[in-house]
Amino acid sequence: MSSSQEVEEIKVRINVDELLRDYLKLQPAGTGTYKAACPFHNEKTPSLMVSPQRGSWHCFGCGAGGDIFEFLMKIENLSFPEALKILADRAGVILTRQNPQAHDRKNRLYDLCELTARYWHKVLLESPRAESARSYLAGRGVSEEVIEDFNVGYAIDDWSNLFDFLIKRGFKAEEIFAAGFVVKKDRGNGYYDRFRNRVMFPIVDHNGRTCGFTGRTLNPEEPAKYVNTPQTDIYNKSAIVFGxxxxxxxxxxxxxxxxxxxxxxxxxxxxxxxxxxxxxxxxxxxxxxxxxxxxxxxxxxxxxxxxxxxxxxxxxxxxxxxxxxxxxxxxxxxxxxxxxxxxxxxxxxxxxxxxxxxxxxxxxxxxxxxxxxxxxxxxxxxxxxxxxxxxxxxxxxxxxxxxxxxxxxxxxxxxxxxxxxxxxxxxxxxxxxxxxxxxxxxxxxxxxxxxxxxxxxxVRPQEAAVTAQPQKTINDPDLLKFRTILAIIWRFPELLSKLSQELLPDYLNEGLAQKLYKSLILFYTTHNELFALGARGREETNIFSAFTDWLKTQAVSDGAEQFLEQSYLLAQKDFASLDAREAKNEIETILKLLKSNYLSSMISRLNNELRQAEKIGDKIALEKISISLSELIRQKSEL
Ligand SMILES: [Zn+2]
Missing domain, CATH: 3.40.1360.10 (Dna Topoisomerase Vi A Subunit; Chain: A, domain 2)
Known part of the structure; x- marks a missing residue:
């Protein structure tokens, strides 16, 4: 598999709601979607929407959103390679050697810890030199099942047993040092094993990655009963909870x-x-x-x-x-x-x-x-x-x-x-x-x-960091109104027929909203059969999916896909229980606003032209502009 195939495969295997459930309390929000209080900004009313069907999530409060990778990276503060490794493990997708992202420095350290945990565990179960450890655990009544579950191991009483093993398995001395397994010798250049004659408990972070160890000594003379992995690039003691x-x-x-x-x-x-x-x-x-x-x-x-x-x-x-x-x-x-x-x-x-x-x-x-x-x-x-x-x-x-x-x-x-x-x-x-x-x-x-x-x-660093970040919230009022229109259309596609007659593209700002609206009208006129089906017998997401799929074949600007995802989630968030009459009223209200704004800006433009025509005494132009102007004023008064 190529890197991008691997990413797609992971997305197929891990449901977005399943991942988010590890962090948030999801509540059902209609048509298979969920809502939750957003962890990226302070809020009481849930405004983060999750669509398992689309594999996406979006917060209408702070604008954060994306797929499973974006969520994990944001909430755990991870780089893409780190998130890729975690999600690949979780999905059971084996990343290919060719994928350089799978082998960055931190992932090497995780691999090192994982291998060491397996090694020490095997030593505990099988080595004749681990007899004392086995009898210690038996004496404390630790069951075999728990030893298996927690991957308990034993570091034998030796100055270089682990170091030699890891070198043989292709790790560099600096890496072994960086993972905290060895200590630099006072004299000379060598290293010696940090953990000796200790029962070893792997420390696993909440994503299931082994990142450090606690070792309990079996030597009653030893003053340090417990020794832990020191702070490393992957082991931050104050951020990990054992078990x-x-x-x-x-x-x-x-x-x-x-x-x-x-x-x-x-x-x-x-x-x-x-x-x-x-x-x-x-x-x-x-x-x-x-x-x-x-x-x-x-x-x-x-x-x-x-x-x-x-x-x-x-x-x-x-x-x-x-x-x-x-x-x-x-x-x-x-x-x-x-x-x-x-x-x-x-x-x-x-x-x-x-x-x-x-x-x-x-x-x-x-x-x-x-x-x-x-x-x-x-x-x-x-x-x-x-x-x-x-x-x-x-x-x-x-x-x-x-x-x-x-x-x-x-x-x-x-x-x-x-x-x-x-x-x-x-x-x-x-x-x-x-x-x-x-x-x-x-x-x-x-x-x-x-x-x-x-x-x-x-001091709450997490919250402070969130407010310091540039907000991705949409500020363009036309774009917001258009997003609401789309959200309603996804629920009531039959309203598109009336909308297309009354909402002129010019009512919308030039830019994403206008482009998307033109595309939607084009889609509507070329896919009449979809809309002819009527509300019954039609899956609600059909129009939305059909439109987004079709749009991929058209040349539409970046950000369109994301914007459409948002409009779909908005439909579930705010309009799930809307009935047809309310939907029609809602659209009419927005339409009126857009039209009124449009007419106002046209009127002020014509007023300027009128003054210009007066200045230069162009009577024909004056006449023409006056007629247009009174027509616009009439239209506005009828709204
Ligand atoms: Zn948010």
Whole structure:
């Protein structure tokens, strides 16, 4: 297959709605189309339309649109070769060697990671030197199925085992270094393997590409229990959520994601059927990671290990209260409040439904589930809403009759309330906490607003980037009106007969609208049989498809195809439930506007000519122009 054949084949195999569903909540919008809230600009009412039949999408809010490639490139910020590789893998299309795009630098690194994952996995299953790793995993109760699913592997205790293997398979030393698998020797020019005697867990991004690894040591003397791939061109730690690729369909199905701390916890959760689980990998979730999760659900449950939250919360709470006693400043970074806040704070302002799971019977989910999976199930169902959790954490075993303690608890909670994005929720918690603490609601509100004032406005790079981009929205008012006319015509082709008599091409600006309209009229007069079929027995898309296919044989300017796609999607978005009478009225209104604009511009032109004729005293011209002018004025008054 040639490159362009490959691209076409991929488009045939991956439905546009199927891909977009990974990112957006699609709602049916009539005749097989869908609508969704656009991820590329801020909006509440969906204006992004998707047509599976046409393999296209378009946002009527910001003008973004295209096919599956354009969507993936835009939402993941990828180059075309990267998008091609991902979609080819997904479609099961093998890209040919001749395709240079398939072999750019980043794709080489992905290939390297993929090969390494397979190698380490094979070593774990088959090598006599992996005996200790196999017994470690068996000892932790990790099933063979999970080892297979997560592609778990083993890096043997050797300084150059992986390096030698990859060199033999044709990779260059610099590439192996760039992927993070080796470390440069202090002396000399050589490299040595970064991962030795470690059980290896591949880190897969949400598109299913292996981009890094976490290695757990089997040497009890080794100080670094876990070692990760360093930041590379393809592994950005703060943008990847461990386990998301395996969990995403279940997250969508249950409309909930459970975030645990460790990779082993996530793996155990999957093994016991809690498949909507991902791992934060022991660090705080970044805003980027939370936004990634938000694509799949608004319900995020955090399970924090006992040493960072859980049962010790009340004790920790007391420590915190003490620590603020001598500190009159309200906000001073999150460190003072310990790990807890770091895990949760980035999510507070993102309008999410956050809950906290307290882990019973054991210090982490892994232990809890292995004791009894039902305990874990129950813990999830009893998860506390985030503000309720903070209330318990800060107020537990405190003497709230002590005015100083009461004041400090109020301060701590006001900092949390201040970060909530939803004004209704904010208001609810101000009332609720004021009531529980028996303090005045206004006093607490004042405290919250002081915190809000001192918080810097959060930077949202994604949104900022969107507004900074030049907008592709159509500004030409005639073109917009013509797009609406077309949208209605696709639904009610029989209206074209009347339209062609009343809408003169001159009513439209010279340019795309006029050219397309002339083409449409030509198409109409040469394809009478299509229109003669009548509304019954005719597939709605027939006229549209027939026209766009026919247009390809004509010489029409660039942008025509895109413009027509938009008009088709607009028909589904705004006119899906339009009846024939409303359609006729709509067209008449637009027609009147176009005609009125046209007449106005003609009248002002003739007025100019009239003045010129008066100046030079050309009586014949004066007469002619006057007649035309009064005719135009009459026509305009009749509108
Ligand atoms: Zn948009």
């Amino acid at each position: 998301l690729y395996r969990a995403k369909s279940e997250i969508r199905k249950l409309d909930t994601v459970v975030v645990v701390e460790g990779q082993m916890d996530a793996i155990t959760c999957h093994q016991f059927g809690f498949k909507n689980t991902v791992a934060s990998s022991g660090t705080a979730l970044t805003r980027e990671q939370i936004q990634l999760l938000k694509r799949f659900t608004n319900n995020i449950y955090f399970a924090l290990d006992a040493d960072s939250a859980g049962q010790k919360a009340s004790e920790r709470g007391s420590e915190l209260i003490k620590s603020v006693e001598n500190d009159s400043r309200l906000v001073e970074g999150t460190d003072r409040y310990g790990k807890r806040s770091q895990f949760i704070d980035p999510a507070l302002s993102l309008n999410l439904n956050l809950k906290i799971i307290s882990i019973p019977n054991g210090k982490d989910p892994d232990e809890c589930i292995k004791n009894n999976p039902d305990d874990w199930r129950q813990a999830i169902s009893e998860a506390l809403p985030i503000m309720e959790y903070f209330w318990r954490m800060f107020s537990a075993s405190q003497d709230l009759n002590d005015p100083q303690i009461k004041k400090n608890v109020a301060k701590l909670l006001s900092e949390k309330i201040a970060q909530l994005d939803d004004p209704i929720e904010k208001n609810y918690w101000i009332k609720e906490i004021a009531n529980r603490l028996a303090v005045g609601e206004e006093a607490l509100r004042e405290l919250v607003s002081r915190v809000v004032g001192s918080l810097k406005a959060p």
